Structure formats: C-alpha cells, structure tokens
Amino acid sequence: MPPETVTSRFPRSSPYWPVVSHPLLRRVLPGLAVSALGDGMALIAVTWLALQLAPSGQRGTWTAIAVAAYTLPSAAGTMVFGRYLSGRGGAQLARWDAILRAAALAAIPAAHLVGALSIGLYVAFLAAASLLRSWGSAGRFTLVAELLPERHHLPANAVLGIIGDAATIIGPPLAGILISWVGPVWVIAIDAATFAVLALTYRLAVPAERNTGPTNTATSRTAGFGIIRHNRSLLGLLALAFGFFLLFGPFYVAMPILITEDLHASATTLGLYYTAFGAGSLLGGLATGYLHRWQLWPTTIGIVIGFGVAMLPLGLDTPVGLSLPAFALAGLIWAPYMSTSMALFQRTTTTKRPQALAANSAVTVLAVPLGTMLGGPLTAGIGARQTLLLCAAATIALGVVAAGLALLPHKPSATDDHPPLAGRANERLPDPDVHSDSGAVRR
Known part of the structure; x- marks a missing residue:
C-alpha cells in the first residue's frame, strides 16, 4: 500500500497534532501552561490578599474593586495604546503583556517586603498589570493565525482553552495549599514569575518580527473598533459574544445565594457545582478540536442556545441530582464558544487582525463584570432562582434571534472581508484535504 494512503494513527490523526508538533508553537505552549497555572492560583490569591489588606467593614467592597482592577483596565488599554501597538506581531504583543504583568505583579511582594503595601497601592498594581491584557489575548490568537493555516485555527484555539480550563481546576486548590503555608502575597509572586517565564519563552521561541514598529500610516487609537463597526460579520459576532457573557454574569451573584438561602446547603455544595462546570468545560475543550469540519457560524449560535437550555x-425547582449534571453539561457546551468565535474572527480579519482582536477582547471583558453588577439588583428584586431562570431564557432567546438573522438574505457590503452573519449559516468550510495552503506555515 502506498505510504500516502496509510491512515494515520493516534496521536498523529488527532486535530491537535499539527498544533502541538508545530516547531514554534510546541516551544511556546509550555510557557503558556506555566503562566496559566499561575493565573489559576491568582484567582484565589488576588481576593484573599484583598481581604487581608482591606479595612475592617470594607472587605467586600475592596475585594470587588481588586477583582475588577485585575480585568477592567484592559478595556482602556486597548484604546490608550492602540496607536502605538499597530503593526506589531502576535508574539511581540503577547510578550509585552507578559512583561508588564510580571513587573506589576512582582511589585506587590516587593512593596510588602518594605512594609509599604496598602490596599490602594495593591489595587493600583493590579490595574497596571491588566493594562495590556486585551493586547496579550489578541497577540496569542494572532500568533495562531500567523503560524498555522486556517483549517488548524480551531484546534489551536482549543488548545489555548484547554490549558486555561486545566489551570482553573488545578490552580485554585494549589493556591489554597500555598496560601496556608506562605500567604497570598507570595502566591502572587509566583504568578509574577510565571509571566516572566512566558515573556522569556516568547522572546526565545519565536523569531523577532520584521515589523517591530507602528505602520507608516496614521492609525487611530480606536482602529480596532472601526474595523468591527464597518464589518457586519464581526459586529454581529461581537454583539453575540457580549450578550452571551453579559447574561452569564448574574450567575456569580445568584448561584451562591441559591445554594445558601434556597437550598440551605453549604459551601461544599457550591464547590461541587463549580467542579462540575469545570470538569464539563475541560471535556468540552478536549472535544473542540474535533469540530473543525463543522460550520462555524451555526456551531457558535448553537452553543449559545444549548448553553441556555442546559442552564x-x-x-427551575429541580433537585441537585438533576441540576448538578445539567450544570456540568452547560460547562461542556460553553467550552468551545471562545475557540469557534475566535476562529471566525481569525478568518474574517486579514489586515489589522491584532487591533480587531484587541477591540473584541476589550468589549467582552466588560460583559461579565457588568452582568455580575446587574445580578445584584436582579437577585434582590426577583430572587436567585428567578434570576437564573431569566438569564437562561434570555440566553436562549439571544441564540434564536442570532439564528434568525443568520437565515436572512444579505448583500455583502464593500467593507466586508467575508459575508456577514446573515447568509453564512449555510456556509461550507473548505475541505481540509484539498485546502489550497495544505501544509503551509504562515509567518
């Protein structure tokens, strides 16, 4: 039998093999895994240190401020640094984000050593660490698009998601152990060290980009938002993502109240729900790479509808024995969303991809905190269970509306790189076996 007709065996038959065997990506992935584990530990350490530093009676307020400070300034960073970061390659953007986060987080234990760490200074350091977060995310997905042909984008995005999901399962309990030994400030120091490792990985593993400066054309700080605004496909995708994440935000308020007040259960029960969601999400992430032959728009919209149904x-007034596996199913359905939506962004943007991805990240990073803030008055007004029911029903409605828009005929505009959301529901993806750039590596 000729060699080319022999069916590849696992792991070479896996859609993940071209990703993990890529000569550059296989050197970057360990650094990403180390950094993700550090950030998984930071999920606990950031809030725990805020509780220790906050004045008595203000711990809840300062903890919320600290958590927000570690994410929300990235939206401002997208606009503030937009003009200066245009034209940068994916690895360079991701490396600069890692350098800034390593330095800002390392300043926290340094200030602690000299006795200068206050709650206000702590929040300021967290805010500084997050300024390039959107650009770092854009850099990672841009690097994937630069190095791999289009048919491998979805599995590569899934690998990034799997690394993050595994870190959120391993990181928090590991942080709990370390905090009991050395305290939260030194767990944050470890997180800083992991970002230093990541920055060094990008520097050594990926060749220096040729275009290391801004483009010679004038670039607006909001260029990424302009790209999305003038491309109906990207605008529809961003609106879907924002609504999806916004409607998930109230969960963080309603779920603990549901467990304690409605079910009269302990924190252990709440932990079981988190573990179930995390386990389902990890399985969903592992399965995402095998969706590369699916049509991306219907898959992405179907995830939204399916997640709402699972929630x-x-x-509803269902026993834990039913709602717990349903929540695990929700995690499984949730997991592929970021990978499929990023794959759509990667293939729809050809020029100024980092700016568009950074703008997308800046908007979506606001969605969950805004939804969480919305969850407070909702839960107080209609109750925790009713809030969860409302959000689940609204998520289903959001997906149904998106599906309806996808079926409407649309005449592409001159500014669209690809046909927009409408009219793409029946799009057929290129056959991986006959793709024009089969085996090529984009740099």
Missing part, C-alpha cells in the same frame, strides 16, 4: 434546571 434552565438551575432556574
């Missing part, structure tokens, strides 16, 4: 038992 319905939480809002």
Whole structure:
C-alpha cells in the first residue's frame, strides 16, 4: 500500500497534532501552561490578599474593586495604546503583556517586603498589570493565525482553552495549599514569575518580527473598533459574544445565594457545582478540536442556545441530582464558544487582525463584570432562582434571534472581508484535504 494512503494513527490523526508538533508553537505552549497555572492560583490569591489588606467593614467592597482592577483596565488599554501597538506581531504583543504583568505583579511582594503595601497601592498594581491584557489575548490568537493555516485555527484555539480550563481546576486548590503555608502575597509572586517565564519563552521561541514598529500610516487609537463597526460579520459576532457573557454574569451573584438561602446547603455544595462546570468545560475543550469540519457560524449560535437550555434546571425547582449534571453539561457546551468565535474572527480579519482582536477582547471583558453588577439588583428584586431562570431564557432567546438573522438574505457590503452573519449559516468550510495552503506555515 502506498505510504500516502496509510491512515494515520493516534496521536498523529488527532486535530491537535499539527498544533502541538508545530516547531514554534510546541516551544511556546509550555510557557503558556506555566503562566496559566499561575493565573489559576491568582484567582484565589488576588481576593484573599484583598481581604487581608482591606479595612475592617470594607472587605467586600475592596475585594470587588481588586477583582475588577485585575480585568477592567484592559478595556482602556486597548484604546490608550492602540496607536502605538499597530503593526506589531502576535508574539511581540503577547510578550509585552507578559512583561508588564510580571513587573506589576512582582511589585506587590516587593512593596510588602518594605512594609509599604496598602490596599490602594495593591489595587493600583493590579490595574497596571491588566493594562495590556486585551493586547496579550489578541497577540496569542494572532500568533495562531500567523503560524498555522486556517483549517488548524480551531484546534489551536482549543488548545489555548484547554490549558486555561486545566489551570482553573488545578490552580485554585494549589493556591489554597500555598496560601496556608506562605500567604497570598507570595502566591502572587509566583504568578509574577510565571509571566516572566512566558515573556522569556516568547522572546526565545519565536523569531523577532520584521515589523517591530507602528505602520507608516496614521492609525487611530480606536482602529480596532472601526474595523468591527464597518464589518457586519464581526459586529454581529461581537454583539453575540457580549450578550452571551453579559447574561452569564448574574450567575456569580445568584448561584451562591441559591445554594445558601434556597437550598440551605453549604459551601461544599457550591464547590461541587463549580467542579462540575469545570470538569464539563475541560471535556468540552478536549472535544473542540474535533469540530473543525463543522460550520462555524451555526456551531457558535448553537452553543449559545444549548448553553441556555442546559442552564434552565438551575432556574427551575429541580433537585441537585438533576441540576448538578445539567450544570456540568452547560460547562461542556460553553467550552468551545471562545475557540469557534475566535476562529471566525481569525478568518474574517486579514489586515489589522491584532487591533480587531484587541477591540473584541476589550468589549467582552466588560460583559461579565457588568452582568455580575446587574445580578445584584436582579437577585434582590426577583430572587436567585428567578434570576437564573431569566438569564437562561434570555440566553436562549439571544441564540434564536442570532439564528434568525443568520437565515436572512444579505448583500455583502464593500467593507466586508467575508459575508456577514446573515447568509453564512449555510456556509461550507473548505475541505481540509484539498485546502489550497495544505501544509503551509504562515509567518
């Protein structure tokens, strides 16, 4: 039998093999895994240190401010640094984000050593660490698009998601152990060290980009938002993502109240729900790479609808024995969303991809905190279970509306790189076996 007709065996038959065997990506992935583990530990350490530093009676307020400070300034960073970061390659953007986060987080234990760490200074350091967060995310997905042909984008995005999901399962309990030994400030020091490792990985593993400066054309700080605004496909995708994440935000408020007040259960039960969601999400991430032959727009919209359906038992008067596996199913359905939506962004943007990805990240990073803030008055007004039911139903409605828009005929505009959301529901993806750039590496 000729060699080319022999069916590849696992792991070479896996859609992940071209990603993990890529000569550059296989050197970057270990650094990403180390950094993700550090950030998984920071999920606990950031809030725990805020509780220790905050004045008595203001711990809840300062903890919320600290958590927000570690994410929300990235939206401002997208606009503030937009003009200066235009034209940078994916690895360079991701490396600069890692350098800034390593330096800002390292300043926290340094200030602690000299006795100068206050809650205000702590929040300021967290805010500084997050300024390039959107650009770092854009850099990672841009690097994937630069190095791999289009058919491998979805599995590569899934690998990034799997690394993050595994870190959120391993990181928090590991942080709990370390905090009991050395305290939260030194867990944050470890997180800083992991970002230093990541920055060094990008520097050594990926050749220096040729275009290391801004483009010679004038670039607006909001160029990424302009790209999205003038491309109906990207605008529809961003609106779908924002609504999806916004409607998930109230969960963080309603779920603990549902467990304690409605079910009269302990924190252990709440932990079981988190573990179930995390386990389902990890399985969903592992399965995402095998969706590369699926049509991306219907898949992405189907995820939104399916997630809302899986969340319905939480809002209905169902026993834990039913709602717990349903929540695990919700995690499994949730997991592929970021990978499929990023794959759509990667293939729809050809020029100024980092700016568009950074703008997308800046908007979506606001969605969950805004939804969480919305969850407070909602839960107080209609109750925790009703809030969860409302959000689940609204998520289903959001997906149904997106599906309806996808079926409407649309005449592409001159500014669209690809046909927009409308009219793409029946799009057929290129056959991986006959793709024009089969085996090519984009740099």
